[in-house]
Amino acid sequence: MPRTFDDARRWARLGTDLFTGAAALDAAGLDAPSTLPGWSRKHLVAHVAANADALGNLVHWAATGERTPMYSSPQERAAGIERGAGMPAAELTAWLRRSTAELAASTAALTDTQWQSPVVTAQGRTVPADELPWMRSREVCVHAIDLGTGITFADLPDDFLAALCDDVVGKRAQEPGPALLLEATDTGASWKLPGEGEQTVLAGPLHEITACLTGRAHALTSPGGGSVPALARWL
Structure with missing residues (x-):
């Protein structure tokens, strides 16, 4: 059965809870390697926090019609992750909580018409804004596993x-x-x-x-x- 918009929103909420729960680690836990080559857990948390901010840019685009790309450039995206990976643990997890809360609030405010507004992803695809929950669900669900704290694909619906x-x-x-x-x-x-x-x-x-x-x-x-x-x- 094809996925629905409501499915994607449900999965995004579930994945967000899984990821933020798994990322609630002390400094030593966040400094430990993730399962992604070359990335610590801090890199992964920074990536997911930055992704929430980036998707928030697309939500703003859908809500206002003002062109606001996810990232200004691939280099800016990579630099943001490195900055996040260098943050103290408390500051990094606060960014994660703040960015996820702001994304949830901004998406909840979109009207049915705004959800159909075209936006452009970081890969250059033009999609309706109602694709954003699916994009977010993939990020948080898969990367909750990549943190390497014990969550597996068997924990997902x-x-x-x-x-x-x-x-x-x-x-x-x-x-x-x-x-x-x-x-x-x-x-x-x-x-x-x-x-x-x-x-x-x-x-x-x-x-x-x-x-x-x-x-x-x-x-x-x-x-x-x-x-x-x-x-x-x-x-």
Whole structure:
């Protein structure tokens, strides 16, 4: 079943709670590595806080018609994350709380008409503003796992996981990669990823399928116990 606007808003709220709860760490905990190569947990918290501010720019655009890009440049985006990673723990988590609260308040104020206003993402895609909750839900749900505090894809709702798999397959199908058929043994859903070489069939629980598709650690094995073709990280 295709995801709905209400679904995305629900997932964004759930993911926000998961992420902010997992990020409520002391200084040593935030300084520890995340599961993303080269990033501490502080880098990841700064990224998610900055993303809330950036999406807030698009909410402002939708509400007022004033063009306000997510970021002024890729360099500014990267510099903001580095600044955040250098903040004291209390200051960083306060930024996270403030930015998420401001995003929630600004989106709650949008009218039905404003939700249909076109805005431009950081990747240059023009989308209606009602895509913003889905964009945010991906950030907070997936990065809650990337913090490495024990949250896994199994902690996320099946309907979100299925929607995320649809989204990832749609993107990966446009890029070079291995040919895969992924079958969720617990829900009966499947995804076909066109690519190079002979198709590999991977079967397992939906949460493991999602982890594999997003380039995260998973427990899937190829038929006969062989290695699973590697996928680059997504998001």
